[in-house]
Amino acid sequence: MGTSWGFIEEVGWRKGPWTSDEDRLLIEYVKLHGEGRWNSVARLTGLRRNGKSCRLRWVNYLRPDLKRGQITAHEERIILELHARWGNRWSTIARSLPGRTDNEIKNYWRTHFKKKIKNSSDNAEKSRARLWKRQQFQQQQQQQQINNQINNEIDIKKVMSLPTMPQAKQEMTILYPNNTIEQQDQVGFFYSSMLNNSTSISQSEPSSSNEDIMWDELWNLDDFYGHFMINTTTYNKTNTTPCLQPMATTPAFY
DNA sequence: AAAGAGTCCAACCGCCCCCAG
DNA sequence: TCTGGGGGCGGTTGGACTCTT
Structure with a gap:
């Protein structure tokens, strides 16, 4: 075992992947002393791992009640809903998913969330195009009205400007x-600010700073959408899907 | 078939908070 | 009040595995 490449010593503690013998010890x-007092493990078993490493190994891998295998669609939905409620409090989320660890959920969220963000940024481009057309149509209509009725x-300039909060709200209402x-207010505000931002991006050549802004928006959107989902799921109990479907400029989390 | 790119995930680190002594 | 241990969290790493070219 000592010949393993993972055998790195630093101040006497072993690091790297655990061996089956270490797991057994x-x-x-834990069978003898129960969980906890992890710093005593080394002294009582001869295991050359520090307490924190022991705890992590037990909690994330050795606990007998751990569930193996892929996260199911049902579990994913729970994760999403609980993340919406609790944010990045992985251990809190994990408590609602028997057999799953906070680390597992965190990893799952990071990898799958990133992937969905990536996919959704493409969708967002298409959505922005659709919105732009709709916006143009609205503006044309308004222009017509103005020409006919208003002095x-x-x-x-006001007409040609970007959608204002009420306009955005109106769009969302439709x-x-x-x-x-309140939801329409929230969405309207967010939608409006997103549109402002995306337009400024589309007007110039893509640059790293613009990209950063976009990513920041998407990350912020996580919090926004999460917060929003709580409300919608509460209001719409009979419906299994939230009544707010992913917005036009919203990453497709589902 | 092979190489490179991308993805997954166990494990680690540093920082922080809480709580008992 | 201070201190040390336990535990939670975000960020990161690196090996294994899978996919793509």
Whole structure:
């Protein structure tokens, strides 16, 4: 065993992958003394691992009640809902998923979330194009009205400007009529700010700084959408899917 | 078939908080 | 009040595995 490449010593503690013998010693220790007092493991078993490493190994790998295998769709939904409620409190989330560890959930979230963000950024581009067309249509209509009814005092600049909060709200009301007034307010505000940002991005050549802004938005959106989902799932108990479907500019988390 | 790229995940680190003594 | 141990968390690493070219 000592010949393993993982055998790195530093101040006497072993690091790297655990061997089956080490696992056996740790399991025996827990059988005899129970969980906890991890710093005593080395002294009582001869295991050359520090307490923290022992605890981590037990909690994340050796515990008999751990569930193996892929995260199911049901579990994924629970993770998403609980993350919406608790944020990155992985241990809190893990408590609601028997057999799953906080580390496992964290890893799952990071890898799968990243992947979905990546996919959704493509969708976001298409969505922005759709929104732009809709926006143009609205502007045309407004322009027509203005030409027909409103006198010269109307400031044309205002019409040509980006959607304001009420406009965004109106869009969301059409798209998602089930949402409450507060939800429409929230979405409208966010939607409006996203559109502002995306337009500024589309007007120039893609640069690293713009990309950073986009990614920041997407990360912020995680919190926003998470917060939002709590409300929608609460309001719409009979419906298994939240009444707010992923917004036009929202990454497709589902 | 092979090489390189991408993904997954166990394990580690550093920092922080909590709590008992 | 201080201290040390236990535990939680975010970020990261690196090996194994899978996919793509």
